[in-house]
Amino acid sequence: KAGVTQTPRYLIKTRGQQVTLSCSPISGHRSVSWYQQTPGQGLQFLFEYFSETQRNKGNFPGRFSGRQFSNSRSEMNVSTLELGDSALYLCASSLDRRQANTGELFFGEGSRLTVL
């Protein structure tokens, strides 16, 4: 069973540009969430998608957005990049809450973004 796949693994952008990151969840998983990891702030929740709907959003500016497609694949976008957006962006997927009382969130290997 394939794990959570994130692309690209590494990318370099300059200030002011925008970036789109992709996440393919484990087959059958309908919940996809995104996290940002930086040395200073640690792992922080960005947002969660379930059945193409954003169910919750962390404390990030509107430059951070995302979406989920009908096949549960998800993308996140960061516009007008700032130096502080340099981070490891992690995607996690889990089973439909209504089907599983509990269960693990499975993380991908992340997309490492460097903003110059």
Add this chain to the structure above:
Amino acid sequence: DAKTTQPPSMDCAEGRAANLPCNHSTISGNEYVYWYRQIHSQGPQYIIHGLKNNETNEMASLIITEDRKSSTLILPHATLRDTAVYYCIVRVRSYNTDKLIFGTGTRLQVFP
């Protein structure tokens, strides 16, 4: 709004048990305690989770106090490959949300 506190670092001799503590005094009654570990900026790896009973799997044991205000992750026979950052996490789940609230983690160093 981290709900957990952990010591920043710990050492453990190879082959010995590693006991990693975690405080979560503000945890709500329906919130689970999860443990993940992260090796050198890879994606976090699930270890174990629990609500109020002690749990054991092939990787570790989780001991949760009766008042649920703290827990301990036990790696029974630590190996060098267990060197990682271990996160004690509260998982907040409801009809309209499912998110992990990470603390700062404990960097476990296993030495020969």
